[in-house]
Amino acid sequence: MNFHTKIVRGLTSNPSRKYYSLILTEIKKMTDLYQIQNRSEILSPSLLLFKEILIENIEKIIKMAGDPARLCPHCKTHKTIEVIKLQLERGITKHKCATFAEAEMLAEAGVKNIFLAYNIVGPNISRAVQFLKTYPDVEFSVTADHEKPIAQLAEAMQKANQKIHVLLDIDTGQHRTGIPISSEAKNLYQQISATEGLISSGFHVYDGHQGHTDREERAVAIDIEWEKVVAFRDDLVNSGMEVPRIVAGGTGSFPVYAAKEESSIELSPGTCVYHDAGYTNKYPDMVFTPAAVLLTRVVSRPTPNRITLDLGYKAVASDPPAGERVTIPEMPDAKEVLQNEEHLVIETEKANQYSPGDELLVVPTHICPTSALHKEIQVVENGKVTEQWKIFSRDRKINI
Numbered sequence: 287m288n289f290h291t292k293i294v295r296g297l298t299s300n301p302s303r304k305y306y307s308l309i310l311t312e313i314k315k316m317t318d319l320y321q322i323q324n325r326s327e328i329l330s331p332s333l334l335l336f337k338e339i340l341i342e343n344i345e346k347i348i349k350m351a352g353d354p355a356r357l358c359p360h361c362k363t364h365k366t367i368e369v370i371k372l373q374l375e376r377g378i379t380k381h382k383c384a385t386f387a388e389a390e391m392l393a394e395a396g397v398k399n400i401f402l403a404y405n406i407v408g409p410n411i412s413r414a415v416q417f418l419k420t421y422p423d424v425e426f427s428v429t430a431d432h433e434k435p436i437a438q439l440a441e442a443m444q445k446a447n448q449k450i451h452v453l454l455d456i457d458t459g460q461h462r463t464g465i466p467i468s469s470e471a472k473n474l475y476q477q478i479s480a481t482e483g484l485i486s487s488g489f490h491v492y493d494g495h496q497g498h499t500d501r502e503e504r505a506v507a508i509d510i511e512w513e514k515v516v517a518f519r520d521d522l523v524n525s526g527m528e529v530p531r532i533v534a535g536g537t538g539s540f541p542v543y544a545a546k547e548e549s550s551i552e553l554s555p556g557t558c559v560y561h562d563a564g565y566t567n568k569y570p571d572m573v574f575t576p577a578a579v580l581l582t583r584v585v586s587r588p589t590p591n592r593i594t595l596d597l598g599y600k601a602v603a604s605d606p607p608a609g610e611r612v613t614i615p616e617m618p619d620a621k622e623v624l625q626n627e628e629h630l631v632i633e634t635e636k637a638n639q640y641s642p643g644d645e646l647l648v649v650p651t652h653i654c655p656t657s658a659l660h661k662e663i664q665v666v667e668n669g670k671v672t673e674q675w676k677i678f679s680r681d682r683k684i685n686i
């Protein structure tokens with residue numbers, strides 16, 4: 287039995303390890319992909335970005351959308367001005383974000399159409415006013431799903447003599463935010479449309495719960511909800527309201543919405559610009575390649591079958607479940623047995639081939655929170671680290 291067959295057998299007999307078997311083929315490809323000449327000079331743990339792969343991912347996104355004007359990608363994955371500039375250069379002019387720091391980063395990068403897909407409450411209401419005053423040439427949109435913050439936002443806008451675009455946040459089943467399609471939702475949209483200081487600009491439909499690995503099953507589930515959204519939109523339009531935009535989806539639903547001939551759809555994938563091992567596994571139909579990886583070093587070999595890496599949960603996202611935070615392309619049997627703030631302990635049959643100081647490149651399971659743990663990303667081009675890009679909006683607040 288060769289090494290990989292053994293791993294697959296072991297994984298199959300233990301369903302919780304199925305995760306790795308699914309991406310085995312992908313990670314074998316990755317071993318050849320991530321080559322750097324000067325890696326012994328790089329501090330660890332470090333986040334590295336393979337620029338050629340990033341550009342390929344951006345171009346694949348545009349190709350799938352058919353036209354960059356159909357896109358409103360989320361910037362939360364990279365939080366980086368340079369990535370936005372690469373997208374702007376390729377005609378992606380509308381951008382989505384989740385925080386005021388990200389909105390500010392987008393504005394500083396030169397984006398003129400910014401959608402902060404978050405319900406504005408508390409002190410963020412005055413931040414919205416400040417944002418509009420600071421960037422008067424930006425079309426700025428936010429979400430809402432409740433009459434109280436809508437009224438408070440309107441009052442602040444009227445006082446400041448400003449106008450803000452508001453998209454009704456529709457809950458299509460994730461039950462995170464939003465309002466289900468209903469007469470109450472229609473009343474809310476009417477409230478937005480009729481209130482001075484607010485411009486009713488359409489819907490926000492985020493469906494991160496549609497995580498079916500099977501593309502067909504995913505498409506069917508998304509379509510059921512989409513038809514209700516379209517019927518609701520038609521009802522509002524027939525009642526005399528305008529619904530110009532429907533900003534929809536993330537990476538999982540991106541190909542499904544991209545295939546629709548519906549002029550109001552704006553596609554808002556986020557993760558696939560960098561992609562990661564989690565989505566490689568979850569969405570095997572996706573054509574993207576992880577562009578950001580972590581450089582880590584062995585710091586100890588505490589037992590004959592263990593190595594310890596400098597990759598604690600202050601360096602890589604620690605989303606549950608434990609034991610699945612990274613994929614190590616050159617070590618597909620690696621089992622994560624312990625993680626602390628600055629340590630990740632791995633058990634592997636290959637442990638005796640490693641000693642302290644050895645470097646490894648690993649692919650994070652979830653890149654978005656991983657990026658936010660790093661101050662900068664080391665950009666690799668033609669196999670060499672050439673520059674550092676600041677993870678600009680990792681802080682909660684920049685100026686506004």
Ligand SMILES: Cc1ncc(COP(=O)(O)O)c(C=O)c1O
Binds near residue numbers: 360554558
């Ligand atoms: C509101 C919203 N839109 C878009 C996205 C992007 O989704 P994905 O990470 O699947 O690309 C997210 C991700 O969290 C999100 O919360």
